[in-house]
Amino acid sequence: MALVIRKSSLDIFSVGKWMLRRDCRLLSTLPEKADVLENTEGEQEKPIRPKPKFNNPVLEYRHVYPEFLPDPNPKWRNSLREKMERADMLKRRSQIDIPEFYVGSILAVTISDPHAQSKTNKFVGICIERKGCGLRAEFILRNVIDHQGVEVRYELYDPMIQSIQVLRLEKRLDDKLYYLRDALPEYSTFPLDMDPEILPEGTPVPVNPVQVKLKPRPWLERWERQELKGVSNIEEYLKEKDRVRRELRKTPWEKYDLMKQYRKTIPVEDQSEIWSEVYNQLHQMRVSRKKLSRKRSFTINKPQLG
Amino acid sequence: MSKSSLKLLCTALSKMKVAYVTTRSCYYQPKFRPPYWYSPKERVMSEDMLTQENRDFLEEVRQDKLNLQTAVESPLAKVETEEVAQWTPTTRRAGLIARKIGNYPLWSKDGKKFQTTLLQVVDNHVIKYIPPEEFTPMKTTKLNWREKRRLGCLLVGSETIDPSIVTKEYCGLFDSVGMLPKRHLRRFMISPHAKMPTGTPLFATHFRVGDYVDVRAKTMDRGFQGVMKRWGFKGMPASHGVTKTHRRPGNIGAGGEKARVWPGTKMPGHMGNSWRTLRGVKILRINTKHNILWMLGVGIPGETGAMCYLFDTVLPLRKLKTPPPFPTQPFVDDIPLEYYDESIHMFDTPTITFEES
Numbered sequence: 084m085a086l087v088i089r090k091s092s093l094d095i096f097s098v099g100k101w102m103l104r105r106d107c108r109l110l111s112t113l114p115e116k117a118d119v120l121e122n123t124e125g126e127q128e129k130p131i132r133p134k135p136k137f138n139n140p141v142l143e144y145r146h147v148y149p150e151f152l153p154d155p156n157p158k159w160r161n162s163l164r165e166k167m168e169r170a171d172m173l174k175r176r177s178q179i180d181i182p183e184f185y186v187g188s189i190l191a192v193t194i195s196d197p198h199a200q201s202k203t204n205k206f207v208g209i210c211i212e213r214k215g216c217g218l219r220a221e222f223i224l225r226n227v228i229d230h231q232g233v234e235v236r237y238e239l240y241d242p243m244i245q246s247i248q249v250l251r252l253e254k255r256l257d258d259k260l261y262y263l264r265d266a267l268p269e270y271s272t273f274p275l276d277m278d279p280e281i282l283p284e285g286t287p288v289p290v291n292p293v294q295v296k297l298k299p300r301p302w303l304e305r306w307e308r309q310e311l312k313g314v315s316n317i318e319e320y321l322k323e324k325d326r327v328r329r330e331l332r333k334t335p336w337e338k339y340d341l342m343k344q345y346r347k348t349i350p351v352e353d354q355s356e357i358w359s360e361v362y363n364q365l366h367q368m369r370v371s372r373k374k375l376s377r378k379r380s381f382t383i384n385k386p387q388l389g
Numbered sequence: 390m391s392k393s394s395l396k397l398l399c400t401a402l403s404k405m406k407v408a409y410v411t412t413r414s415c416y417y418q419p420k421f422r423p424p425y426w427y428s429p430k431e432r433v434m435s436e437d438m439l440t441q442e443n444r445d446f447l448e449e450v451r452q453d454k455l456n457l458q459t460a461v462e463s464p465l466a467k468v469e470t471e472e473v474a475q476w477t478p479t480t481r482r483a484g485l486i487a488r489k490i491g492n493y494p495l496w497s498k499d500g501k502k503f504q505t506t507l508l509q510v511v512d513n514h515v516i517k518y519i520p521p522e523e524f525t526p527m528k529t530t531k532l533n534w535r536e537k538r539r540l541g542c543l544l545v546g547s548e549t550i551d552p553s554i555v556t557k558e559y560c561g562l563f564d565s566v567g568m569l570p571k572r573h574l575r576r577f578m579i580s581p582h583a584k585m586p587t588g589t590p591l592f593a594t595h596f597r598v599g600d601y602v603d604v605r606a607k608t609m610d611r612g613f614q615g616v617m618k619r620w621g622f623k624g625m626p627a628s629h630g631v632t633k634t635h636r637r638p639g640n641i642g643a644g645g646e647k648a649r650v651w652p653g654t655k656m657p658g659h660m661g662n663s664w665r666t667l668r669g670v671k672i673l674r675i676n677t678k679h680n681i682l683w684m685l686g687v688g689i690p691g692e693t694g695a696m697c698y699l700f701d702t703v704l705p706l707r708k709l710k711t712p713p714p715f716p717t718q719p720f721v722d723d724i725p726l727e728y729y730d731e732s733i734h735m736f737d738t739p740t741i742t743f744e745e746s
Contacts, residue, residue, distance in 0.1 A: 158693060159491060159693055160693075161694065163509060163679060164490040164493070167507070167676070167679070168493050171493075171736045172736075174735075174737040175737075177737060178738070178739055179740060195743050197743045202745055203742075218493045219493065219494060238494075238502070241500075241502070242500065242734050243496075243500040243741050244740065245742070
């Protein structure tokens with residue numbers, strides 16, 4: 084009897100744990116890899132898919148606007164400060180259109196520069212990193228110009244930025260693309276006069292499954308230890324010693340660490356509060372941007388025809 | 390002859406200007422010395438065996454008192470009709486009690502980024518004014534010539550709390566002047582003509598944008614620390630035959646006549662949780678609705694959520710030049726929501742551009 088009871092209680096416990104984990108994953112800002120892969124497969128089979136309906140803005144906006152979620156470190160949390168910060172962010176967004184983009188997207192940024200000849204400076208590159216919360220949010224663009232790798236760090240809410248344009252909206256297989264620094268230059272070379280590629284409305288953001296080739300060693304980081312998916316030829320540069328050390332450094336238990344996951348995420352209640360506060364304005368901006376882009380695509384086509 | 394040289398000396402001295410105030414960097418052991426008006430605040434919470442009705446009644450009374458207090462208009466309104474004292478550069482005004490709520494960047498109009506600290510002025514009220522004749526500070530061994538019984542003491546409280554969670558003694562301090570007890574109580578030494586009647590609310594608009602203030606707060610408590618963290622010693626090498634002495638101080642004194650440890654030698658010990666004043670911090674922006682001040686820089690002591698005290702600065706070159714709201718800014722309905730320093734870019738104004746010259 085006692086055995087039976089114990090077993091059932093254990094079962095309940097494990098079920099509870101599973102639920103918790105699911106919840107955490109649902110609300111983390113990290114992309115859901117399994118889902119993304121499924122999506123891409125589905126896309127290949129059926130190119131025209133019905134638009135995925137998001138009833139819950141929490142699930143959609145945490146990927147589109149990750150900087151609206153505060154830093155989860157409890158030592159730095161303060162609801163009033165976060166509120167003021169979000170208000171300032173919305174004020175800035177009412178002045179400049181900050182589009183949706185991800186790590187791996189190709190952007191063109193125009194910034195005021197007092198030292199430039201024309202007082203503006205435009206840079207085109209691939210976004211290799213996006214980090215920071217609130218007004219500190221920033222991203223890094225990388226390009227190869229005259230055989231020289233160039234990286235520029237921009238702050239998303241810097242009032243010097245005149246425009247941010249997404250030339251190609253896509254994701255890559257990894258969260259950070261720092262390995263492009265050690266990859267062959269053609270993987271981070273983009274023409275400065277690239278034309279924006281407009282995705283048909285309602286399509287999910289495509290994932291680019293390209294795998295880059297690394298240059299031989301020395302490297303800036305130990306890429307072999309980072310479980311990268313976007314690198315194809317990492318094994319050919321490794322020695323036996325590196326493989327052994329990679330095995331030793333692996334931390335396979337970390338994906339089961341619920342507390343670690345919890346500390347990295349903002350709780351459900353806080354998130355729903357934040358999104359309900361900013362949803363209306365963000366949604367309005369999105370709608371107006373869509374209208375504008377439709378108009379723009381219409382006007383761009385005319386001179387090409389003529 | 391001697392007279393003329395004296396005159397020369399006088400003129401030379403009068404030309405000299407105090408351009409900075411040196412602060413002693415000498416370290417004092419953190420110690421607790423209660424001010425004379427201090428009475429213990431925390432009480433041992435016990436089960437009062439109250440019925441729910443009685444609890445509700447107490448809550449009702451408390452709410453009534455709170456409503457009464459908020460309904461009473463600022464006593465300053467009546468004072469102003471009588472006579473208004475004038476502010477002079479030697480006047481000492483009251484200060485504010487604020488809470489540090491975090492940092493975020495602001496940009497200037499020429500595109501430079503400034504890190505700022507946000508301070509929220511929480512529910513500040515004047516509790517009591519003690520004139521200099523009645524003010525008897527605690528006697529210390531140190532002689533204090535500066536405060537020669539010419540400054541009064543103004544008690545300011547912040548954050549109203551439930552009277553039942555503090556001691557009777559602490560409650561009595563507020564009860565005698567007809568206020569509800571406050572969580573934080575602080576004295577400000579002020580000039581007698583800068584006094585304010587009990588119950589005057591203090592807002593963030595007590596200071597103006599562009600003014601410089603001194604911020605006094607407790608530093609982060611880091612506990613018992615070694616010399617490397619506490620004093621920035623270099624430690625010793627990690628390898629090359631060094632054993633068991635990587636983070637130790639090494640030598641602490643010479644031999645011969647000085648064969649002892651000199652007083653004040655930098656050693657391991659308790660670090661942090663001591664009072665520190667950051668002087669001359671500029672106010673960049675003020676929100677009048679939530680009473681928030683944006684201060685330039687991130688050097689304000691304490692962690693997020695800690696309390697700090699603001700005064701007009703004592704730095705001679707950054708002192709107030711024009712008369713501030715005196716004795717304080719009364720509550721006005723139709724003030725703008727936000728004040729910005731003229732160098733600060735507002736987020737709802739267009740992007741910064743530079744014109745070709």
